[in-house]
Structure formats: C-alpha cells, structure tokens
Amino acid sequence: MKKAWWKILALLLLVYTVVGGFLMDVPRLPILNETIRNLYFHVCMWFGMMILFIISFIYSVKYLRGFNLRNDIYAHHFAAVGTFFGILGYVTGTIWANYTWITDQSQSLGSVLKEPKLIGAAIAILIYGAYFVLRGSFTDMDKKARVSAVYNIFAFALLFPSIWIIPRMVGSLHPGAPGSDSGNPALNFKDIDSRLRMVFYPAVIGWTLLGVWIATLKIRIQLIRDKNLINE
Amino acid sequence: MISRTFALLKKDLLLEFRQQHTFYGILLYIASTIFVIYLSIDKPDAIVWNGLFWVIQLFISVNAVAKSFLQESRGKMLYFYTLVSPVEFVIAKIVYNIVLMILMSLISLGLFFLFLGNPVNDAAWFTAMVVLGGASISMVFTLMSAIAAKAQQNAALIAILGFPVILPQLLLLMRLSKVAFAEVFREGMVLQLAGLIIGLDVLVMAMAVILFPYLWKD
Numbered sequence: 001m002k003k004a005w006w007k008i009l010a011l012l013l014l015v016y017t018v019v020g021g022f023l024m025d026v027p028r029l030p031i032l033n034e035t036i037r038n039l040y041f042h043v044c045m046w047f048g049m050m051i052l053f054i055i056s057f058i059y060s061v062k063y064l065r066g067f068n069l070r071n072d073i074y075a076h077h078f079a080a081v082g083t084f085f086g087i088l089g090y091v092t093g094t095i096w097a098n099y100t101w102i103t104d105q106s107q108s109l110g111s112v113l114k115e116p117k118l119i120g121a122a123i124a125i126l127i128y129g130a131y132f133v134l135r136g137s138f139t140d141m142d143k144k145a146r147v148s149a150v151y152n153i154f155a156f157a158l159l160f161p162s163i164w165i166i167p168r169m170v171g172s173l174h175p176g177a178p179g180s181d182s183g184n185p186a187l188n189f190k191d192i193d194s195r196l197r198m199v200f201y202p203a204v205i206g207w208t209l210l211g212v213w214i215a216t217l218k219i220r221i222q223l224i225r226d227k228n229l230i231n232e
Numbered sequence: 233m234i235s236r237t238f239a240l241l242k243k244d245l246l247l248e249f250r251q252q253h254t255f256y257g258i259l260l261y262i263a264s265t266i267f268v269i270y271l272s273i274d275k276p277d278a279i280v281w282n283g284l285f286w287v288i289q290l291f292i293s294v295n296a297v298a299k300s301f302l303q304e305s306r307g308k309m310l311y312f313y314t315l316v317s318p319v320e321f322v323i324a325k326i327v328y329n330i331v332l333m334i335l336m337s338l339i340s341l342g343l344f345f346l347f348l349g350n351p352v353n354d355a356a357w358f359t360a361m362v363v364l365g366g367a368s369i370s371m372v373f374t375l376m377s378a379i380a381a382k383a384q385q386n387a388a389l390i391a392i393l394g395f396p397v398i399l400p401q402l403l404l405l406m407r408l409s410k411v412a413f414a415e416v417f418r419e420g421m422v423l424q425l426a427g428l429i430i431g432l433d434v435l436v437m438a439m440a441v442i443l444f445p446y447l448w449k450d
Contacts, residue, residue: 064446119403126396133392137383147382150443154375155397157439161432162400 013206020199038096044207045089052082057156060149072145073222081215083128120163127155240324258296262340270347278351278413297373301381322444333370337362358412365405371436372398
C-alpha cells in the first residue's frame with residue numbers, strides 16, 4: 001500500500017479533473033466559449049507525451065551507459081505510451097479545432113493541418129513510429145536495444161527544437177504565437193484565468209501519473225516475459 | 233587523428249574515382265527524375281519549383297548517402313576497427329558525404345535551371361541555400377545509414393528513419409530559400425533562421441560523434 005500512494009493520487013486527480021472540468025465555472029471567451037474545458041484534456045495529453053518521451057530518452061541514455069536490458073524495456077514502453085498520448089492529443093485537438101478554427105463548413109481540416117505546432121506533433125509521432133519499425137527489424141536482442149537506443153537519443157535531440165523552438169518563430173493559430181501578444185505557443189501561464197488553473201495543474205499531474213502507471217504495468221509484464229533473458 | 237581522418241576520406245574519394253559506376257548511377261538518377269518532372273509539368277511556378285527541388289534533394293540524398301555504410305562489408309569494418317577510432321571514422325564519412333551531396337545538389341540545381349526554368353531572383357542566395365541544405369541533409373542521412381546498416385536493411389529503412397528527423401531542417405530550408413524568390417521577411421528573421429539551421433547542423437554533428445561509437449562495436 002505504501003508504494004501505491006501515487007496511483008491513488010492519480011485516480012483522485014483524474015476524478016477531480018473530469019468532475020471539476022465539466023462542472024466548475026470557466027471564463028467565456030469569444031469563439032472558445034465552453035470548449036475551453038478541452039484545455040484539461042488536450043493540453044494535458046501533450047504534457048504527458050513530452051514527459052513520457054523525456055523519461056524514455058533518459059532510459060535510452062542509461063541503457064547505453066550500462067547495457068542493461070531492463071533499461072531498454074523501460075525506454076521502449078515509455079515511448080509506446082508517449083506515442084499513445086500523442087495520438088490522443090491529436091484526437092482531442094481535432095475536436096477542438098473543429099469548433100474553433102474551422103469557421104465555415106466548406107473549410108476542411110486539411111487547411112489547418114499545416115500549423116507549426118501540428119507539424120511538430122506529427123514529426124514526434126512519425127519519429128516514434130520509425131523507432132518501433134526499427135525495433136521490429138532486429139532479431140538479436142542486444143543489437144536491437146543498442147541501435148534503437150542510439151536512434152531514440154538522436155531523434156529526441158532533433159525533436160526538441162522542432163517542438164520547442166521552431167513554433168515560436170513562425171505564425172500559428174495556437175494562442176501565443178508571434179503576432180499575438182505573448183511569446184509562448186499553445187500556452188501562456190500568465191494568460192490562464194485562475195479558475196482554469198485550479199483544474200488545469202492537477203489535471204496535468206493526474207494525466208501524467210496515469211501515463212506512467214500504464215507504462216509501468218506494460219514494463220512489468222515485459223519483465224516477467226523476459227525473466228530468463230535479464231540476468232541481474 | 234586528423235591525418236587518419238584524412239586518410240579515410242582519401243580512401244573513400246579514391247574508391248569513388250575507381251568505381252565510377254555508382255557515381256554515374258546517382259547522376260543518372262538525378263537526370264532522369266528531373267526529366268520526368270519536366271515532362272509532367274513544364275514550367276512550374278516559384279512555390280512548386282522550390283518544393284519540388286527540396287523533395288528531389290531528399291531522395292537524391294537517400295540514394296547517394298545510403299551506400300556509405302551499406303557498401304562496407306563486415307570484414308572491412310573489422311579491419312577499420314583495428315586501425316582507427318570510431319570518431320575519426322564517422323567524421324571522415326560525414327565529410328565525404330557532405331562533399332558528395334553538395335556536388336550532387338549543385339548538379340541537380342543546374343539541371344533544374346535547364347529543364348524547369350529559372351524562377352529564382354537571387355541565384356547566389358539560392359546556391360548558398362543549396363550548399364547549406366545539401367550539407368545538412370547528408371549529415372543526418374549518414375547517421376541514419378549507419379543505423380540502417382546495423383539492421384541489415386535497405387534504403388527503405390533509411391527513408392523511414394530519416395524523413396521525420398530531417399523534416400524540421402527541411403522546412404526551415406524551404407522557408408529560408410524563399411528569400412531567393414524575393415519574398416520579404418521580417419527584419420532579423422533571415423539571420424535567425426540561418427542560425428537555427430546551422431545550430432541544428434552542429435547538434436547533428438555532435439550527436440553523430442557521441443553516438444556512433446555505440447553503433448560501431450559489434
């Protein structure tokens with residue numbers, strides 16, 4: 001029970017997110033209106049994805065330092081759950097964009113897909129797709145672990161500027177791009193109404209903990225499967 | 233260290249001169265691709281021209297750079313392993329691929345001018361972009377080729393691994409090369425973009441030097 005406190009915390013935070021997110025008062029802004037509630041889901045998915053990818057990156061580095069297969073399994077499953085969160089982020093974003101960015105019905109989703117933030121997200125998902133393809137093309141476990149760790153580190157190093165730097169330099173429909181009043185794409189912490197903040201911060205923590213929880217479950221299954229391969 | 237890197241570079245260049253069929257193979261690839269484009273669209277406008285040019289660069293790079301690691305047999309790699317350090321080896325490969333790719337890019341630029349017309353206002357700027365772009369693309373694909381060679385896979389895997397990684401740089405290059413089409417940029421933007429591309433190049437180089445030793449041992 002001692003170790004389970006963060007799982008209970010995740011559960012409580014997510015219940016609070018869903019209940020509070022749908023029932024509590026939110027500021028009504030033009031165009032956005034009630035869709036602002038998607039902030040608790042959509043933005044949290046990206047936070048969760050990025051944190052899971054960072055964890056995966058750290059485990060890849062750890063693998064290359066000691067060649068312990070356990071670290072490779074960690075890196076693999078954190079990346080997998082991160083990618084899943086990325087896809088969920090896309091889905092929630094699509095719904096949101098459908099109500100806010102697309103003004104008339106003849107305008108298709110294709111016209112908003114060229115958005116710098118969306119390109120960054122697409123790159124992230126493509127990179128991790130390639131990572132899984134690369135993993136699948138090996139039969140030797142040690143070689144697979146080593147080469148995919150190298151690719152994970154390299155790809156992450158290039159993913160970082162494409163998500164955090166480039167969108168800041170070009171115009172965007174997301175709030176906070178140059179041209180609008182703040183410097184931070186997607187989110188400006190100073191802009192957020194305090195009513196939103198009360199749910200948003202717990203939501204980020206809750207969703208991220210849920211992602212870590214899913215990943216640890218997958219890792220534990222994999223560790224049991226490969227028990228005889230990993231010599232401690 | 234520098235002398236050994238040079239020796240490796242010289243060996244690759246010599247090999248290229250002795251086995252000219254691969255070089256001419258890529259040349260033919262470039263020429264036929266551009267000829268196909270010429271037959272399908274006569275005189276594309278500036279935006280299409282720019283887009284096509286960079287996409288073609290990408291595919292040339294996959295073909296030209298792919299062989300750099302795939303051509304080395306297992307025995308040869310073992311031989312190099314006893315002679316040089318991995319850092320020297322990867323730097324030699326990268327420099328060689330940069331030279332090769334810049335040459336190929338310039339040839340394809342010439343063919344583009346010849347077949348598809350010249351919508352470029354500032355040819356010097358665009359040529360500079362082509363050199364910078366060729367170098368950036370070849371660097372990324374050198375490391376991807378090293379990874380794909382380990383998986384004993386063909387050029388298809390290089391494309392799968394490399395395209396998402398090169399995308400940010402490619403987008404920046406496409407944007408920056410629009411300066412040559414007389415697009416006006418915000419003040420300081422050009423310098424910022426160029427700095428970002430060069431910064432990414434430095435990052436790729438650093439990652440290659442750090443990570444290649446792990447690919448090297450078998």
